[in-house]
Amino acid sequence: MRKSTIYIFLITLLVCFSGCEKKLEELYNDPDLTTQPSIEKFFTEILNNDRMRSSYWDVRTITVMHTGIYSQSVGYINNANVYQQNPGYTQDRWNSFYSPAAGMGGVMAHYRSIEATYAGIEDDALKKQMNVFVQAARVVMLDQASQMVDLWGDIPFTEAGSINLSGNIVKAKFDAAPDVYRYILDGLKTAADYFAFAQLNAETQNSFNRQDILLGGKTDQWLRYANSLRLRLLMRISFYDEETARQEVNTILSNPTVYPLIDGGGSYDPLKSDILLQPLTNYTDNLNNALTELFNYSAPGYLLNDVMLPAEDPRVAVLFDKYGRVVNDQFVPNTGYKGLPPTLNANEQLQQLGNYSILDSTTFLLNSKLPGIVLTAPEIQFDIAEAYERWGGGDAKTAYQTAIRQSVQFYFYLHNLNRLAGTASVVPDEKQMEYFLNHQSVAYVGTKAEKLRKVWIQKWVHYGFLQSGQSWAEQRRTNTPALTFLPSSLPGFENPPTRFIYPSSETAFNPNYSTVKEKDFRDRKIFWDVK
Numbered sequence: 001m002r003k004s005t006i007y008i009f010l011i012t013l014l015v016c017f018s019g020c021e022k023k024l025e026e027l028y029n030d031p032d033l034t035t036q037p038s039i040e041k042f043f044t045e046i047l048n049n050d051r052m053r054s055s056y057w058d059v060r061t062i063t064v065m066h067t068g069i070y071s072q073s074v075g076y077i078n079n080a081n082v083y084q085q086n087p088g089y090t091q092d093r094w095n096s097f098y099s100p101a102a103g104m105g106g107v108m109a110h111y112r113s114i115e116a117t118y119a120g121i122e123d124d125a126l127k128k129q130m131n132v133f134v135q136a137a138r139v140v141m142l143d144q145a146s147q148m149v150d151l152w153g154d155i156p157f158t159e160a161g162s163i164n165l166s167g168n169i170v171k172a173k174f175d176a177a178p179d180v181y182r183y184i185l186d187g188l189k190t191a192a193d194y195f196a197f198a199q200l201n202a203e204t205q206n207s208f209n210r211q212d213i214l215l216g217g218k219t220d221q222w223l224r225y226a227n228s229l230r231l232r233l234l235m236r237i238s239f240y241d242e243e244t245a246r247q248e249v250n251t252i253l254s255n256p257t258v259y260p261l262i263d264g265g266g267s268y269d270p271l272k273s274d275i276l277l278q279p280l281t282n283y284t285d286n287l288n289n290a291l292t293e294l295f296n297y298s299a300p301g302y303l304l305n306d307v308m309l310p311a312e313d314p315r316v317a318v319l320f321d322k323y324g325r326v327v328n329d330q331f332v333p334n335t336g337y338k339g340l341p342p343t344l345n346a347n348e349q350l351q352q353l354g355n356y357s358i359l360d361s362t363t364f365l366l367n368s369k370l371p372g373i374v375l376t377a378p379e380i381q382f383d384i385a386e387a388y389e390r391w392g393g394g395d396a397k398t399a400y401q402t403a404i405r406q407s408v409q410f411y412f413y414l415h416n417l418n419r420l421a422g423t424a425s426v427v428p429d430e431k432q433m434e435y436f437l438n439h440q441s442v443a444y445v446g447t448k449a450e451k452l453r454k455v456w457i458q459k460w461v462h463y464g465f466l467q468s469g470q471s472w473a474e475q476r477r478t479n480t481p482a483l484t485f486l487p488s489s490l491p492g493f494e495n496p497p498t499r500f501i502y503p504s505s506e507t508a509f510n511p512n513y514s515t516v517k518e519k520d521f522r523d524r525k526i527f528w529d530v531k
Contacts, residue, residue: 053372060290061089073465075298091503112161195223264377277372299357304339318415325354369417456480497522
């Protein structure tokens with residue numbers, strides 16, 4: 001395993017301490033504004049975040065060892081500690097949100113620096129222009145904060161990164177998860193209202209274009225990102241607070257001009273429609289090591305065997321490779337696709353690995369062009385389908401079928417980014433798509449419960465392992481699919497958890513941990529997990 005580039009910060013949750021902030025001011029000082037740090041460059045540092053990209057370290061330590069296993073988005077070996085949280089890796093994930101570290105964002109720390117710098121601008125005209133960076137940074141910070149809640153529950157938030165007038169570190173309190181979600185939803189609404197009417201002068205627009213490595217300075221895309229993220233999170237709480245979710249979602253969906261979404265529009269193109277963080281131009285690595293070091297390259301059994309193959313899903317060809325075995329020094333390819341069953345013991349799995357399919361090498365293992373997937377049109381269409389099916393107001397079937405069509409296009413797009421294989425694979429034609437959409441296990445027919453199950457299953461398929469954090473959250477929210485896990489022999493860790501436990505930086509050094517200590521168990525549910 002390659003050496004980690006992340007340093008473990010044994011500090012309290014408050015990350016924006018004075019020494020770090022002084023260093024950041026030195027590193028990101030705008031030569032045109034020598035008396036204050038550069039908001040623009042702090043903003044780019046928020047976006048230059050390997051937790052948002054399909055990076056080796058995030059996939060290797062979180063997706064492969066944690067969320068991908070809990071959601072069965074990856075194949076995995078049933079070792080005794082398969083469901084046990086790795087405290088070093090989850091500490092790294094915690095630090096990545098709160099602390100500046102090599103390649104890992106430090107979203108909250110940089111966001112607080114942006115707030116402090118913005119508050120110090122005295123020129124009203126300049127302050128009005130710089131607000132575009134503040135609002136865009138806020139959307140990303142709120143997105144990342146929601147993911148922290150989905151992993152841990154209550155988190156330090158409103159006091160995180162703040163420093164009092166003397167320069168001392170403030171020991172941040174833990175905010176209740178529902179309160180953090182409410183703050184996030186309100187903040188996204190504020191940001192969306194700003195982007196709906198944002199007017200930038202030429203100089204600011206050019207700067208925003210240059211520093212915005214996520215969306216290239218397109219304020220319309222930032223508007224859609226804020227609205228779409230808000231829709232995602234409203235659906236996430238929709239079984240916890242259905243009335244609020246129903247009202248707010250109905251407002252969004254009934255006013256598409258006021259609340260445009262990342263929905264693909266009339267002609268879906270992932271590169272133009274989706275929120276994707278592209279690799280840096282000098283990036284040449286891929287996910288091969290991240291997925292093979294722990295044998296997590298096998299095709300997940302339930303996904304392939306029980307969902308995709310019976311439906312003759314056209315995505316199978318670009319998601320998986322049939323693989324094979326070496327017999328008498330000769331490679332013998334498998335004759336068909338078959339996923340690694342999650343109910344075999346570790347010895348059986350290791351002995352039989354060659355009999356099972358693996359993740360496609362062109363699409364995943366050897367693809368250095370894979371973007372970070374922040375938010376896609378297909379998932380929004382699945383959210384729309386669920387909302388219409390539960391509460392009315394629109395055509396759920398059309399949204400569901402649009403989502404599946406877009407998901408197929410999306411994975412062929414990822415596959416074709418990698419030209420090492422030569423000729424691009426052709427997206428299934430209309431006849432093939434109609435056949436798939438009308439398959440018994442996919443067709444939008446049945447009772448309301450049956451239709452919703454199909455929406456949730458196909459959304460789970462779409463998320464896959466690259467968005468396994470979202471996949472795990474949705475699986476916990478909906479209890480769909482109903483996954484079967486082989487019980488582990490390790491006492492106390494027989495089954496997958498329902499949340500991460502807090503890292504040692506909080507349990508050992510944050511006195512406010514005492515307020516959440518009674519909740520800090522691996523089988524406690526996140527507040528929206530009530531179904």
